[in-house]
Amino acid sequence: MIKLSPRLAAAAALAGRGESIIDVGTDHGYLPVYLAQNGCFAHIAASDIRSGPLDSARRSAQEYGVGDKIAFYLSDGLKTVPETFDTVVIAGMGGETMVDIISACPWAAGAKLVLQPQSRVDRLTEYLNNAGFVCRRAVLCLDGGKPYMVVEAEAGEGGFDPARALIDGRDPLLGMCVEREIGRVQRALAGMERGETSGSERGKLRDKLSRLEMIWKETKRWQS
Numbered sequence: 001m002i003k004l005s006p007r008l009a010a011a012a013a014l015a016g017r018g019e020s021i022i023d024v025g026t027d028h029g030y031l032p033v034y035l036a037q038n039g040c041f042a043h044i045a046a047s048d049i050r051s052g053p054l055d056s057a058r059r060s061a062q063e064y065g066v067g068d069k070i071a072f073y074l075s076d077g078l079k080t081v082p083e084t085f086d087t088v089v090i091a092g093m094g095g096e097t098m099v100d101i102i103s104a105c106p107w108a109a110g111a112k113l114v115l116q117p118q119s120r121v122d123r124l125t126e127y128l129n130n131a132g133f134v135c136r137r138a139v140l141c142l143d144g145g146k147p148y149m150v151v152e153a154e155a156g157e158g159g160f161d162p163a164r165a166l167i168d169g170r171d172p173l174l175g176m177c178v179e180r181e182i183g184r185v186q187r188a189l190a191g192m193e194r195g196e197t198s199g200s201e202r203g204k205l206r207d208k209l210s211r212l213e214m215i216w217k218e219t220k221r222w223q224s
């Protein structure tokens with residue numbers, strides 16, 4: 001049986017079980033192999049924009065004995081994938097690429113999305129919020145000492161707020177991750193005071209710092 005890294009294991013946990021799932025930008029294909037080996041979904045597909053990674057996913061599936069249980073598609077996002085899915089996983093990509101993929105797919109608004117952005121979480125959050133998604137669940141994990149966040153998004157009322165989902169879920173890594181982020185923002189602000197950054201940029205960072213400090217206080221409350 002394949003063993004997933006903590007980051008992909010967190011994505012698999014949020015994907016859960018269901019009818020159909022596609023892993024977009026699958027690369028090595030470890031996630032769909034895991035889902036096939038564990039019988040989590042009746043129909044499983046994997047896609048990638050490049051043929052090299054997609055071939056690598058096919059090889060993984062063969063090696064782990066699930067080559068006939070996964071459909072493979074060469075596609076930019078979901079543009080030329082010829083079927084729809086209940087669940088879409090996109091992991092290990094920047095938030096902006098995720099926005100491009102989701103916004104170009106007409107049926108994505110009706111799917112459960114499991115997303116693990118590597119960067120530009122702010123851009124992804126803004127898009128999902130404006131596009132009428134809610135954050136059902138969010139989890140943090142440490143992989144190779146680095147923190148990663150995985151979110152589950154679905155169409156719904158109330159706005160997309162992963163921080164709230166982490167607080168409500170009392171994520172055990174939240175305090176540590178927020179402390180790190182507070183340090184990063186404070187250093188960025190100190191750098192801005194020395195340089196020539198506009199007042200509005202500084203204002204945005206100060207707002208971010210206040211929000212982080214509020215989250216940090218909440219985590220201390222439930223840790224005490």
Ligand SMILES: C[S@@+](CC[C@H](N)C(=O)[O-])C[C@H]1O[C@@H](n2cnc3c(N)ncnc32)[C@H](O)[C@@H]1O
Pocket residue numbers: 008024025026027028047048049050053075076077078090091092093097101
């Ligand atoms: C860093 S790998 C992540 C692999 C795997 N999802 C994971 O999280 O470990 C990113 C993969 O996404 C693919 N990719 C990038 N842009 C894509 C797009 N627009 N559509 C489909 N795949 C894409 C790349 O070719 C690459 O294989």
